[in-house]
Amino acid sequence: MSLHEQLALVLAPYRGEKGATIPALQAVQKALGYLPEEAISETAKSLCLSENEIYGVATFYAHFRFEKEGEHMVRICSGTACHVRGSPRIVETLEEKLGIHSGETTKDHKFSLERIACFGSCALAPVMVVDKTIYGRMTTTKARQILDEYQDTK
Numbered sequence: 001m002s003l004h005e006q007l008a009l010v011l012a013p014y015r016g017e018k019g020a021t022i023p024a025l026q027a028v029q030k031a032l033g034y035l036p037e038e039a040i041s042e043t044a045k046s047l048c049l050s051e052n053e054i055y056g057v058a059t060f061y062a063h064f065r066f067e068k069e070g071e072h073m074v075r076i077c078s079g080t081a082c083h084v085r086g087s088p089r090i091v092e093t094l095e096e097k098l099g100i101h102s103g104e105t106t107k108d109h110k111f112s113l114e115r116i117a118c119f120g121s122c123a124l125a126p127v128m129v130v131d132k133t134i135y136g137r138m139t140t141t142k143a144r145q146i147l148d149e150y151q152d153t154k
């Protein structure tokens, strides 16, 4: 199925619904994993809105992505417990190591980096999650080593 056909299918329930920008974008992102340019233009056409209006909404909410996720999703908790125990330094270290900012994906599509809100493992703060594996009591050194392992073997 082409991207165009896939978008037509996903957007069909929202056709002409000007107030449905967020659910329509959520449905597209769920189907494709991100919002490519064609998704913005097709959503605009379906909802009878301008691309700027769609883009404005999509950029306002941090959970919409404009590039494909990397092979490994690295998430650093920035909830209070993790923050006070050093998560900002871990984010900085990984941004430097990967050469990207939080919210971006490396050029080789190996890693995406994101900050997340507290997900209830505060006793393990600061916490890093790679794909579905939780790593607790993180340090900058440990975080670098873990990423090296994913780079080499997984």
Ligand code: FES
Pocket: 077, 078, 079, 080, 081, 082, 083, 117, 118, 119, 120, 121, 122, 123, 125, 126, 127
């Ligand atoms: S603050 Fe990080 S898991 Fe709760």
